[in-house]
Amino acid sequence: MLRDLVYLFFPKYCAACDNALFKNERILCTSCRHELPLGNFHNVNAKKIEKVFYGRVNIENATALFLFQKGSLVQNLIHNLKYRGREEIGNELGKWLGNEISQNIDYQLIDVVIPVPLHQKRLRERGYNQVEQFGIEISKKLNADYVDSVLKKKSYNNKQSKRGKLTRWKNTAETFGTQNESLLENKHILIVDDIITTGATIEACVRALQTIPGIKISVASMAITE
Ligand SMILES: [Zn+2]
Numbered sequence: 001m002l003r004d005l006v007y008l009f010f011p012k013y014c015a016a017c018d019n020a021l022f023k024n025e026r027i028l029c030t031s032c033r034h035e036l037p038l039g040n041f042h043n044v045n046a047k048k049i050e051k052v053f054y055g056r057v058n059i060e061n062a063t064a065l066f067l068f069q070k071g072s073l074v075q076n077l078i079h080n081l082k083y084r085g086r087e088e089i090g091n092e093l094g095k096w097l098g099n100e101i102s103q104n105i106d107y108q109l110i111d112v113v114i115p116v117p118l119h120q121k122r123l124r125e126r127g128y129n130q131v132e133q134f135g136i137e138i139s140k141k142l143n144a145d146y147v148d149s150v151l152k153k154k155s156y157n158n159k160q161s162k163r164g165k166l167t168r169w170k171n172t173a174e175t176f177g178t179q180n181e182s183l184l185e186n187k188h189i190l191i192v193d194d195i196i197t198t199g200a201t202i203e204a205c206v207r208a209l210q211t212i213p214g215i216k217i218s219v220a221s222m223a224i225t226e
Contacts, residue, residue, distance in 0.1 A: 015080050015089045016073040027092040036074060037067040039224060042104045049224060052199040057206040060188065060216050061106045064224035065097040068195055074223050078194055082130045090130060093222050094137025101220065102141040110218065111187040113139035113146050116194075116205055117176070119153040134222060135192040144190070150180050151191075151205060176208040186214030196224040 012021045014029040016036060021029055028036075041049045041063040049062045066074045081089040101107035115135045123129060132148070139146040154177045191205055196219075206217055 015086055015092070016077040018076065018080075027088060032073055036077075037069075037072075039064040039067050041224075042101050042107065046106075049196075052196065052224075053203065053206075053219075056199070056203050057210065058217070059202075059206065060218045062219040063097070063101060063107075064196060064221045065093055065100075066223040068223035068225045078130075078222060082126070082194070085127070087128050087130070087133055090133030091137050094134040095141070097134075097220060097222075098138040098141030101138070107142060107190070107218070107220075109188050110142050110144045110190045112184060112189045113142070113144050113192060114151055114184075114189055115148055115192050116201060117148065117151050117153045119155070119175075131192050131194055131222075134194075138190065138192060138220060142190070147183055150178050150183055151208060152177050152179060176204050178208050178212070181212045184209065184212050184215055188216040188218065190218045190220055193219070193221045194223070196221045 012025075013019065014021055014025070014032055015027050016032040017029060019029055021027075039045065039049070042061070046061065046063070049064060050059060053059045053062065066077075068074050068078075077089060080086045113135045115129055115131045118126070118129045129148075135148075136146050138144075153175055155175045189209070191202060191209075193202060196202060202219055209215060209217060
């Protein structure tokens with residue numbers, strides 16, 4: 001009774017299409033659950049996403065839950081997660097992708113899940129790292145550890161987008177550092193991020209981590225641009 005009243009006055013909205021949810025729906029409406037474009041990279045399209053990193057850095061496996069297009073439901077979903085305080089979207093997407101990849105041999109051997117870090121300043125502004133819950137849920141599904149104390153973002157530069165492509169690349173590459181590296185020695189790690197576009201952020205993370213002895217690196221993101 002009380003729950004029904006609460007629902008009446010505070011309806012919950014679908015994280016992708018913003019329509020009101022029915023009582024039996026959670027985070028995403030039934031229609032969006034069926035319509036969101038799955039990447040399915042860990043099953044059939046693996047080479048497609050790994051190609052993004054060919055000749056740049058060594059990646060064992062890479063996958064993304066959704067395909068990303070401008071103006072799409074996926075864009076709105078990630079916008080709600082990053083800018084409208086809906087951190088629970090990360091949990092939902094982490095459970096979804098975690099369930100899928102836990103059935104794939106390539107991902108069953110992951111030891112540690114680590115998030116692409118936010119700079120402290122950005123973290124204070126947003127209040128949370130939007131990939132944290134995503135990574136935690138994936139680590140649970142894979143029986144892996146979740147470690148956010150090794151990879152750190154070193155500099156904060158909000159003028160980045162005004163610079164040329166080459167400069168921006170170098171700039172990104174210089175912004176990640178590591179500490180407590182022994183936590184990741186001889187581990188197969190899974191870096192998690194929200195959207196892969198050029199792959200430059202992941203590349204910078206891999207460059208910072210690849211000097212750790214015996215490390216193997218795979219990647220999982222919420223979405224990848226087509
Ligand atoms: Zn919806």
